[in-house]
Structure formats: C-alpha cells, structure tokens
Amino acid sequence: DAGITQSPRHKVTETGTPVTLRCHQTENHRYMYWYRQDPGHGLRLIHYSYGVKDTDKGEVSDGYSVSRSKTEDFLLTLESATSSQTSVYFCAIQGNTGELFFGEGSRLTVL
Amino acid sequence: GQNIDQPTEMTATEGAIVQINCTYQTSGFNGLFWYQQHAGEAPTFLSYNVLDGLEEKGRFSSFLSRSKGYSYLLLKELQMKDSASYLCAPYGGATNKLIFGTGTLLAVQP
Numbered sequence: 001d002a003g004i005t006q007s008p009r010h011k012v013t014e015t016g017t018p019v020t021l022r023c024h025q026t027e028n029h030r031y032m033y034w035y036r037q038d039p040g041h042g043l044r045l046i047h048y049s050y051g052v053k054d055t056d057k058g059e060v061s062d063g064y065s066v067s068r069s070k071t072e073d074f075l076l077t078l079e080s081a082t083s084s085q086t087s088v089y090f091c092a093i094q095g096n097t098g099e100l101f102f103g104e105g106s107r108l109t110v111l
Numbered sequence: 112g113q114n115i116d117q118p119t120e121m122t123a124t125e126g127a128i129v130q131i132n133c134t135y136q137t138s139g140f141n142g143l144f145w146y147q148q149h150a151g152e153a154p155t156f157l158s159y160n161v162l163d164g165l166e167e168k169g170r171f172s173s174f175l176s177r178s179k180g181y182s183y184l185l186l187k188e189l190q191m192k193d194s195a196s197y198l199c200a201p202y203g204g205a206t207n208k209l210i211f212g213t214g215t216l217l218a219v220q221p
Contacts, residue, residue, distance in 0.1 A: 043214075104153055
C-alpha cells in the first residue's frame with residue numbers, strides 16, 4: 001500500500017461549477033502528479049508538483065489549477081467545470097526509485 | 112516533445128506467450144516503465160528498464176534498446192487475469208514527468 005488516497009472518489013456536478021479534487025499521501029514524497037484518463041487518449045498529465053508551492057504544467061493543463069501548501073496534499077481545481085472535463089482523474093506519487101504509485105482514481109461527471 | 116507508439120489491442124490464448132511492443136521518441140531519457148491496468152482500476156507498476164537488455168521478473172519480462180527507442184513487454188504462460196491494458200511510459204529529460212502511451216488492451220481467451 002503506497003499510502004495515497006483521493007477524494008472524492010465519485011462526483012457529479014453541473015457545468016460552470018467549481019470542483020476541487022484532493023490527493024493525500026502519507027509517504028512524504030516530493031513529487032506528486034495529476035493525470036486524467038479518457039478512452040482513446042490514455043493517461044495524460046495535467047499538472048505536477050516537485051515540492052511545497054512548486055508546481056508545473058503538464059500536457060493538458062488548460063482549465064485546471066493546482067496547489068500544494070503542504071507535502072502531503074496536492075489539490076486539483078476546476079474553476080468552472082465543463083463537460084469536456086468529464087473523466088477519471090488519477091493522482092500519483094513518485095517513489096525513491098522513480099516509479100509512480102497511483103491513487104484509486106476520482107470519477108468526475110460534468111452535466 | 113514525446114511520441115509513444117504501441118498497438119491498440121491484442122488477443123492471445125491462455126497459456127501462450129505474447130509480446131507487446133513500444134516505440135518512443137523523447138527529448139530526454141532515463142529509462143522506461145511498464146504498467147498494468149485492469150478495467151476500472153488504477154495502473155500498477157510492472158517494470159522499469161534503464162539499461163539495454165532483457166529483465167525478467169517471473170512470468171513477465173521487459174526489454175529495452177535505448178539506441179532504437181524500442182521496448183517490449185513479454186508475458187509468458189498467459190492467464191485469464193492478465194487481460195488488462197499495458198502502458199508504456201518513457202521517463203526522463205529535464206523534468207521528472209512521466210508521459211504514458213495510450214496503452215495496449217490485451218484480451219486473453221480460453
């Protein structure tokens with residue numbers, strides 16, 4: 001067990017509403033990542049963090065923001081959700097040998 | 112930029128051997144990961160190759176050729192539970208970003 005949890009696991013919301021997904025780790029790892037996964041596209045990197053208050057964009061960052069105010073938490077925010085952001089979101093932490101450990105995923109539906 | 116290519120789908124028979132290929136082009140490279148993902152679940156780590164050659168881990172082996180930008184995952188003695196998506200992910204460059212291919216959906220038939 002890699003000690004990573006995501007919340008909420010499932011969420012249904014309406015277009016235009018803000019949404020925040022939380023990723024929590026108990027491993028004290030420096031690097032954390034947010035991916036989305038959609039049929040035909042695989043896992044695509046949204047944002048990642050390399051330390052407290054240190055974040056950078058991934059492949060598909062438009063419409064998303066992140067924050068990392070402490071080592072254990074990495075938040076993903078959709079300021080104004082759109083239907084194109086309906087997806088499964090995975091958080092991951094990077095272990096000491098470089099491998100990623102994934103959370104169980106958060107399924108978001110935007111109506 | 113990065114370009115990762117792997118077959119979309121493959122079918123194999125229980126007890127057989129299957130090889131899943133991955134070719135990649137990256138701006139920097141430290142190594143290559145393979146992950147397994149069952150439907151509705153999170154990806155799980157299978158292997159990490161840094162050096163050229165074959166690394167064996169039980170029924171699963173992974174091969175890397177850095178000069179050719181090529182890797183494969185070899186699954187032996189296939190079992191029904193091996194039906195899953197297999198994701199290739201080159202790693203490295205100026206950042207610690209791990210970029211995934213779209214994955215190969217393997218169906219194991221009786």
